[in-house]
Amino acid sequence: MAKKWNMVVDIARCDNCRNCFLATKDEHIGNEFPGYSAPQPESGHSWVDVKRHERGQWPVVAAHFMPVMCNHCDDAPCMKAASNGAIKKRADGIVIIDPKKSKGQKDIVDACPYGAIFWNEEEQVPQAWFFDAHLLDEGWKKTRIEQACPTDVFRSLKVEDAEMRRISEEEGLQTLKPELGLKPRVHYKNMHLITHCFVAGSVVEHVDGVEECAANAEVVLSRNGNEVARAKTDLFGDFRIDQLEKNSGPYQLAVSSESSGSAATAFDLGEDSLHLGTIALGEEA
Numbered sequence: 001m002a003k004k005w006n007m008v009v010d011i012a013r014c015d016n017c018r019n020c021f022l023a024t025k026d027e028h029i030g031n032e033f034p035g036y037s038a039p040q041p042e043s044g045h046s047w048v049d050v051k052r053h054e055r056g057q058w059p060v061v062a063a064h065f066m067p068v069m070c071n072h073c074d075d076a077p078c079m080k081a082a083s084n085g086a087i088k089k090r091a092d093g094i095v096i097i098d099p100k101k102s103k104g105q106k107d108i109v110d111a112c113p114y115g116a117i118f119w120n121e122e123e124q125v126p127q128a129w130f131f132d133a134h135l136l137d138e139g140w141k142k143t144r145i146e147q148a149c150p151t152d153v154f155r156s157l158k159v160e161d162a163e164m165r166r167i168s169e170e171e172g173l174q175t176l177k178p179e180l181g182l183k184p185r186v187h188y189k190n191m192h193l194i195t196h197c198f199v200a201g202s203v204v205e206h207v208d209g210v211e212e213c214a215a216n217a218e219v220v221l222s223r224n225g226n227e228v229a230r231a232k233t234d235l236f237g238d239f240r241i242d243q244l245e246k247n248s249g250p251y252q253l254a255v256s257s258e259s260s261g262s263a264a265t266a267f268d269l270g271e272d273s274l275h276l277g278t279i280a281l282g283e284e285a
């Protein structure tokens, strides 16, 4: 079976430095690659779009960043919308919008459900991130965005589809909009940072009449009487439990420590992550 390109994107490692976005600009603004792309215009295009997502509420708010680009779908609706064979799927999995054949075909932009195609008004062509195929064809082992990223968010893999399925299962990878069934070749790691909620809180105890942070207390989260997750508080008495389904409440939370007793509280989890405030050991909330 043929080996094909895939991109793994680890959301947990992205710190929004935007080097990937800039590397794509540097590669393509003013540069034409015949057979691959016309030059990218100086403004208005985000072939690699680093999207920001926030979870939580004061005092615990988490921001995560997700680079979004052409997914090189195996069942690509952009190809179906194109006439004249303007978009082709290569044997190595990469989708290329032909810069000559696609001239004037503005409708292609709306065919992509990921918003990954941009219209180049000057050149009158639709354009998207084409997996740096011009560089890979010259023998590069990595895409330019992968090379430019300082925190190793990207991992381009040329493997057989069966091997990619194995990697995906092993690492818990997910794709964007899987319900569309388009078989994207961009796979996200730690997607729960975007799709799921966390619950956090601070635990205190009273020592000789003084309120102290309760470090190393046991936190047990349950739903319908069944344990869902457990965690320990850190040095500051803080805890966070992640990967909870949105709108999955009600939950019960119990906290205990050998020296200061226990406390319990309950909450409903809706669309957003929650901070439960301060929980005092020895007092039932």
Ligand code: SF4
Pocket (backbone or CB within 6 Å): 013, 014, 015, 016, 017, 018, 019, 020, 021, 050, 065, 067, 148, 149, 150, 151, 152, 153, 154
């Ligand atoms: S270069 Fe890497 S860390 Fe920086 S924004 Fe892009 S993916 Fe995120």
Ligand code: SF4
Pocket (backbone or CB within 6 Å): 069, 070, 071, 072, 073, 076, 077, 078, 079, 095, 111, 112, 113, 114, 115, 116, 117, 128, 182
């Ligand atoms: S992500 Fe959009 S542009 Fe890329 S192959 Fe899929 S449908 Fe086409």
